[in-house]
Amino acid sequence: DKQKLDAENAPVVPLAIADGKRAIEYVRQHAAEFGIQPDRIGLMGFSAGGTVTMGVGFDYKPANRPDFLAPIYPYLGAGAIAKQVVPTDAPPLFVVAATDDQLGLAPHSAKLYTDWIAAGKSAELHMYLKGGHGFGMRKQNLPTDTWIDRFGDWLKLNGYLKKLRPNPYEQQFTEEQIAEFRRKDEERLRTDWAYLGRYSADNQKLAGAAADAKRVVFLGNSITENWVKLQPDFFDKNAFIGRGISGQTSPQTLVRFRQDVLNLKPAVVIINIGTNDIAENNGPYNPDFTFGNIVSMVELARANNIRVILASVQPAYQMPWRKEIADVPGKIARLNERIKAYAQQNKLVYLDYYSALVDERKGMKADYTDDGVHPTLAGYQIMGPLSQKAIADAMKAN
Numbered sequence: 001d002k003q004k005l006d007a008e009n010a011p012v013v014p015l016a017i018a019d020g021k022r023a024i025e026y027v028r029q030h031a032a033e034f035g036i037q038p039d040r041i042g043l044m045g046f047s048a049g050g051t052v053t054m055g056v057g058f059d060y061k062p063a064n065r066p067d068f069l070a071p072i073y074p075y076l077g078a079g080a081i082a083k084q085v086v087p088t089d090a091p092p093l094f095v096v097a098a099t100d101d102q103l104g105l106a107p108h109s110a111k112l113y114t115d116w117i118a119a120g121k122s123a124e125l126h127m128y129l130k131g132g133h134g135f136g137m138r139k140q141n142l143p144t145d146t147w148i149d150r151f152g153d154w155l156k157l158n159g160y161l162k163k164l165r166p167n168p169y170e171q172q173f174t175e176e177q178i179a180e181f182r183r184k185d186e187e188r189l190r191t192d193w194a195y196l197g198r199y200s201a202d203n204q205k206l207a208g209a210a211a212d213a214k215r216v217v218f219l220g221n222s223i224t225e226n227w228v229k230l231q232p233d234f235f236d237k238n239a240f241i242g243r244g245i246s247g248q249t250s251p252q253t254l255v256r257f258r259q260d261v262l263n264l265k266p267a268v269v270i271i272n273i274g275t276n277d278i279a280e281n282n283g284p285y286n287p288d289f290t291f292g293n294i295v296s297m298v299e300l301a302r303a304n305n306i307r308v309i310l311a312s313v314q315p316a317y318q319m320p321w322r323k324e325i326a327d328v329p330g331k332i333a334r335l336n337e338r339i340k341a342y343a344q345q346n347k348l349v350y351l352d353y354y355s356a357l358v359d360e361r362k363g364m365k366a367d368y369t370d371d372g373v374h375p376t377l378a379g380y381q382i383m384g385p386l387s388q389k390a391i392a393d394a395m396k397a398n
Contacts, residue, residue, distance in 0.1 A: 006078055013078045017055030020045075021064040024056070028063065040160050042068035042091075046136060047105075050074020051081060054112065057091065058084035066091050068160065070151065073097040073133055076108040086119035093123040094154050096147045098131030105133060124154055185247070194255035195245050206241070206264050214239045216391055217261050219253060219297075220272035222246035223314060223374060230377050234384055241266065249276045250293035257297050262304050268394050269301050270351060270387060272311035274339075275373065278331045279319040285331065291338050298348070307394040310343045311387075312336045312354040316373045317363025329362035349397065351390040356382050 024041055031038035043066040045053035050071035057069040058081060068091050093116045097109035109125065116123035131144035139145050155161050162175065170178060188195060216239065218224050224244025228235055235242055243260040245252070250273045261269050276282075277290040294310070301308045313332045319325050336354055343350035357379060359365045363372055368379030375383065 009078060013051060013055065013081075016048075016052045017059075020052045020056040021060060024060075024066055025064040035164065037164050040067055042066050042070060042160070044070035044072065045074065046072045047075060047134060051076065051078050054084075055081050057093075058087065060087075065089070068092045068094065068155075068158065070094045070096075071109070071112065072136075072147075073101055073105055074108055074112070075103070075105055076112065086115050086121060090116065090119065090121040092158055093121065094151060095123070095125045096128075096144075096151070097126075098128045098133070098135065098144060100130050101133040103133045122158075126150055194252045195248070196256055196259055198245050199243055199260055203259060203263060212239050213267055215241065215264065215266040216268045216270065217241045217243055217264055217266045218270045218272070218387075219257070219261055220244040220270075220311075221248045221253075221276055223275065224272055226374055227380050227383070231380050231384070234380075238388075247276055247281055248273070249282045250274060250290045251282070254293045254296055257300055261297075261306070262300060265304075266306055268307045268309060268391055269297075270309040270311055270390070271297055272313075272351075272353075274313040274332070274335050275316065275319075278313070278328060278335070279322045279325060281322075285325075287331070287335060287338070290335065291342075294339065295342065298342075298346070307349075307397065309349045309351050309387075309390045309394050310339050311351040311390075312339060314353050314373070314375065315358040315362060315364045317361050318372065320371050320373060333362065347397065349390045349394045351387060353383055353386060356386060 020043060024043060027034065027036070027041050028038045031041075043053045043056055045051070051074055053066075053069055053071045054074055054076060055078075056064070056066060057071075060066065071093075073096065093112070095109045095113050097106050099106050106127065110127065113123050113125035126147055128142070128144045128147070130142050131140065135142075135144045135147075137148065152161070156175075163170065173181070188197075218227070218235075218240060221244055224242055225246050226244070228242035228244065234240065241264065245256075253271075253273050271294060273294065274290055278285050298308050298310070313336055315332060316328055318328050332354070340350045340352075342348075357364050357368055357375070364375070364379070368375050368382060370376055
């Protein structure tokens with residue numbers, strides 16, 4: 001009985017709406033502390049949460065006005081909400097529901113959309129044929145499974161996903177260009193998982209050149225790749241070859257080890273990998289698996305008479321693109337301990353970038369990085385002499 005349920009909830013709904021208003025006000029007041037923009041604070045609610053969302057969306061003050069509203073299969077029959085009119089400065093609206101909603105709430109979403117449009121306000125409605133009430137993020141092998149992707153499209157279209165503090169690399173490109181880069185990366189993961197094509201042309205040129213007794217390959221991820229871009233003279237004048245690929249994990253690097261290291265016949269290889277394993281770029285982090293891949297690369301190199309330098313993983317307090325990863329400093333420190341111990345046991349040179357770059361939080365010193373993970377030129381200028389000493393030591397080793 002909806003009338004009975006409304007009567008029971010009548011004292012509660014205004015309190016919940018007041019909480020919603022206070023939440024927006026609180027987040028906006030602490031926007032600087034949270035590192036967010038105060039004009040991109042929206043409110044989303046599911047079912048009864050949609051009641052709260054629209055309770056706030058119909059009645060607010062400047063301090064608690066939502067910047068956008070996302071009621072998902074909302075109930076709008078509660079109390080005074082059903083009688084509200086669209087505000088003159090109504091926020092953009094994104095509505096999702098299913099026609100076969102068991103509670104009969106689909107018309108609520110449809111009316112909400114038509115009211116917003118009639119008032120000349122921005123609105124988007126996704127009314128799915130099937131899905132029922134309460135589909136949320138539950139997978140049912142129905143189109144409702146992808147409503148969150150449509151919400152992401154809508155947020156992007158309205159400019160809500162634009163980064164507050166893009167990194168220096170991102171500042172060089174438009175959002176559309178970055179999206180295209182990501183699309184190509186995803187396609188390449190399907191067709192060239194280890195990215196064997198990245199250096200294939202360069203490798204062919206080197207294969208035809210005379211072997212150089214001083215040739216050194218720097219193997220790694222974006223930290224290595226960026227180093228070549230920021231300090232090309234360091235590599236050119238020393239016969240150093242950069243073979244870093246952004247985003248790569250240890251299994252990908254192992255797959256391309258023959259092509260990007262063995263076939264080049266270097267005197268020395270510096271293996272610097274592990275950051276993206278810990279960041280879980282290709283799945284859950286397994287320290288034994290990562291370490292095993294590093295050991296396999298060492299064994300391949302030694303079987304081909306290539307001297308090996310094992311480099312520490314550079315320090316990081318967190319992964320900016322995967323902030324949910326826990327205990328990043330601890331994972332890095334433990335992996336470095338294993339790498340160092342293995343190097344000592346097998347009479348390999350251990351290249352300790354970590355100690356030279358680490359700060360008191362066990363992240364990278366702010367003087368050497370812009371994003372907490374990737375060194376700036378100043379960071380590479382610290383790493384350069386360390387790598388040269390390690391190379392000299394490896395050349396002298398028996």
